[in-house]
Ligand SMILES: Cc1cc2nc3c(=O)[nH]c(=O)nc-3n(C[C@H](O)[C@H](O)[C@H](O)COP(=O)(O)OP(=O)(O)OC[C@H]3O[C@@H](n4cnc5c(N)ncnc54)[C@H](O)[C@@H]3O)c2cc1C
Ligand SMILES: Cc1cc2nc3c(=O)[nH]c(=O)nc-3n(C[C@H](O)[C@H](O)[C@H](O)COP(=O)(O)OP(=O)(O)OC[C@H]3O[C@@H](n4cnc5c(N)ncnc54)[C@H](O)[C@@H]3O)c2cc1C
């Protein structure tokens with residue numbers, strides 16, 4: 001649904017996983033941008049009705065992009081910058097229980 | 100000049116309950132509420148319907164009130180979101196557990212069986228997510244929680260349907276003794292009635308003084324925090340034995356964390372300011388009892404303005420000085436649960452001069468020496 | 472005491488915050504700029520220091536104008552706290568700041584809030600579907616990641632930003648299939664009497680015309696659209712819309728909505744600043760004096776967070792608020808302040824010329840602000856407009872009381888995305904002005920932070936001082 005422009009300034013490749021699957025992003029991108037650019041549109045289902053949601057505002061307002069990052073649930077994917085080795089999990093309804 | 104059977108100052112749950120019970124006895128009250136019904140303590144509290152761990156003097160009222168909560172629909176035509184999920188007090192040390200056991204014993208000697216001691220295994224059955232070090236506790240199985248604003252509104256609506264008038268946005272400015280009763284001056288005219296009831300919450304000391312009953316009331320601002328939805332991990336309301344903590348998870352997964360930690364109350368502006376140093380202690384307690392809470396996200400914190408008495412029990416009863424004047428205030432952060440019964444007691448007192456339950460410990464005269 | 476305190480905390484790193492912080496620091500004040508974004512720039516100049524977009528023509532000259540502002544800020548000696556959220560300001564001006572999962576208090580002598588704007592919600596049925604985003608979101612993806620949409624893209628709504636993004640996409644070579652313009656035809660008549668003033672502000676006109684022409688050359692534009700539905704199961708598939716009584720449907724992979732921007736007032740509301748309903752901009756704005764001071768002592772508000780004025784005005788308002796802070800803190804006399812403020816004030820007047828015309832011309836239609844019964848108003852708690860109307864019928868008078876019944880506004884977004892909708896829907900149902908209905912009582916933390924983070928906050932006076940010094 002989104003693609004990077006062909007003639008961008010060079011940015012380092014950053015590798016992260018989404019539900020265990022490896023994806024590539026560019027340094028400086030937000031987690032939400034990285035997800036959208038690798039074709040992940042739905043990042044969670046809502047706790048109220050279980051409806052699917054994806055990033056909506058990209059500026060930290062709507063909280064529709066909530067994901068679990070490195071084990072910490074309910075983080076705004078659009079406000080967190082990608083890091084190598086980051087583990088992102090999509091959230092089902094209310095957050096998962098921690099061990 | 101308006102005339103009524105009684106004027107009630109304060110449209111919190113206490114004022115609305117008094118109006119409702121008076122109406123049931125055929126007396127039409129006018130309730131004066133400077134903001135809107137439930138704007139203050141009654142609408143923003145934790146909704147805890149708790150007999151567990153009450154001051155001994157409050158136990159008879161609390162037990163009677165609990166019965167009323169179980170049949171709350173009969174009283175106000177709404178279930179008020181009441182759920183009898185039980186309340187559990189957690190003991191973190193053996194010393195705490197011993198204290199709880201002897202308390203349950205004392206209560207049973209007095210004829211009250213609603214608090215049961217539980218051991219560590221029982222505790223884990225009731226509250227599986229509790230931290231490993233907890234050793235047992237006390238449970239009141241019929242306790243629970245309700246939706247405070249909805250409950251207050253239900254009391255108000257039912258009172259109105261039975262003939263009471265709730266005048267929102269009308270402030271009582273002062274009261275004056277007149278032959279045969281009282282006149283209350285408001286910012287929207289005067290009202291006369293044979294009886295006046297002071298249910299003005301954290302603002303009640305002013306009217307008490309005008310009735311000749313000065314009291315050392317302190318306006319406090321207990322704070323609460325609520326989190327984003329968590330997986331369901333606790334059913335009953337949980338309170339701390341050794342620390343001030345109250346903890347409740349709603350059906351939608353959100354968790355309410357409180358415990359009477361106080362912010363700043365400003366009665367004049369009707370606003371509160373949160374104190375994060377205090378909430379931090381509260382948060383630490385919650386994480387200590389429920390390690391799963393560490394990564395829970397706090398979505399909002401707030402405080403309500405409440406009247407507190409030096410001995411942490413309310414003032415309920417007639418004026419010590421004047422006929423036709425009654426008090427119901429100073430609930431010291433646990434008056435929501437008592438409302439269905441306190442309203443009935445006040446209505447008894449206004450109409451017959453007698454109370455159905457013992458209210459001696461709550462008499463206003465107990466502060467006479469202190470307040471001068 | 473003094474050494475544990477900073478002079479000025481500026482909250483927000485857009486043009487207003489950058490200009491305010493630079494002005495304060497240049498006046499010799501210890502200044503911290505606290506901004507939630509990873510790099511300075513705010514919304515208009517987002518990612519200006521590190522955008523991967525190489526072709527400067529794509530984002531346009533207005534964007535690159537921000538470079539000078541950022542450079543001046545970086546020279547000024549102000550401290551930049553990036554990726555930092557200010558989540559409360561106490562009456563003693565302690566700013567609660569969360570950075571990297573930990574919070575601390577910064578004690579300041581003055582606070583300048585430059586929290587900027589949010590996009591106004593556009594609650595059409597289906598707007599919660601994946602595949603529906605905002606125009607601002609599309610622009611953010613372009614600025615910070617050089618990302619453009621692929622597939623069939625529909626832009627819908629009104630306001631200059633809609634056409635700006637269309638132009639930026641065109642310059643980037645990305646295709647937009649359709650623009651659905653919802654500007655009510657009647658707006659032009661209302662705006663007309665402010666046209667002369669708007670014409671005087673020549674630059675706007677040139678810019679607006681250029682954007683429109685550029686869009687018209689490359690995209691099909693449907694004007695006078697009076698209803699929109701995003702349709703699809705679990706994901707957007709098509710957009711249905713109504714124009715002059717005719718229902719149409721187009722398939723779409725991405726729908727970007729926009730109907731203007733409104734002040735971001737969550738922080739100013741949470742800390743108790745008085746706000747008033749602005750009947751022309753149709754939003755809440757903080758009550759301010761001539762120097763942008765709010766009703767809470769020691770706090771000033773500058774930029775779009777104080778009422779929408781655009782980027783140029785935001786920077787000037789930042790400077791003006793900063794000069795008054797410097798006067799309060801004793802580094803400028805009143806006369807010096809007035810002298811130095813003359814330039815920014817003149818520039819502000821120029822920047823604000825034509826604003827009324829724009830506000831009236833692009834005022835979104837009532838039907839897109841007060842949604843249809845089946846449209847979600849509160850995205851977090853999934854409350855539809857009909858439920859709000861039912862509650863009003865029950866006698867629930869305002870948004871705060873409604874929370875207890877519907878939970879609207881109680882989710883993690885804290886009413887940012889439903890506040891205006893709920894207030895206007897209640898007002899319409901009751902037949903009163905939104906100002907009478909009021910807004911949610913917003914409470915800190917203005918964004919969710921973990922209980923663990925709160926548990927680790929300093930607990931004693933001494934600890935707080937140590938943290939602020941460190
Ligand atoms: C955060 C918090 C949590 C709590 N949790 C619990 C709990 O879990 N369980 C429990 O049982 N209790 C709890 N409480 C206590 C409970 O909320 C109160 O004891 C109870 O609501 C008191 O009711 P009230 O009607 O006396 O007070 P209020 O609701 O404060 O009502 C008093 C009313 O009087 C009005 N008033 C004052 N002056 C005037 C005037 N001059 N003219 C007109 N009107 C006036 C005020 O506007 C106010 O609405 C809690 C309290 C707080 C603040
Ligand atoms: C998504 C979007 C895109 C826009 N794009 C353009 C454009 O391309 N061209 C144009 O002319 N106008 C644009 N605007 C309009 C824009 O509001 C103004 O032009 C200008 O950016 C306003 O400047 P400001 O300094 O007032 O606020 P902003 O630029 O909005 O900056 C506010 C900053 O404060 C931060 N912030 C807010 N609250 C806190 C807090 N509590 N703690 C920490 N940080 C905080 C925000 O993250 C943001 O970085 C856009 C608006 C939005 C909402």
Ligand code: FES
Nearest residue numbers: 058062063065078
């Ligand atoms: S996409 Fe809206 S908060 Fe992240």
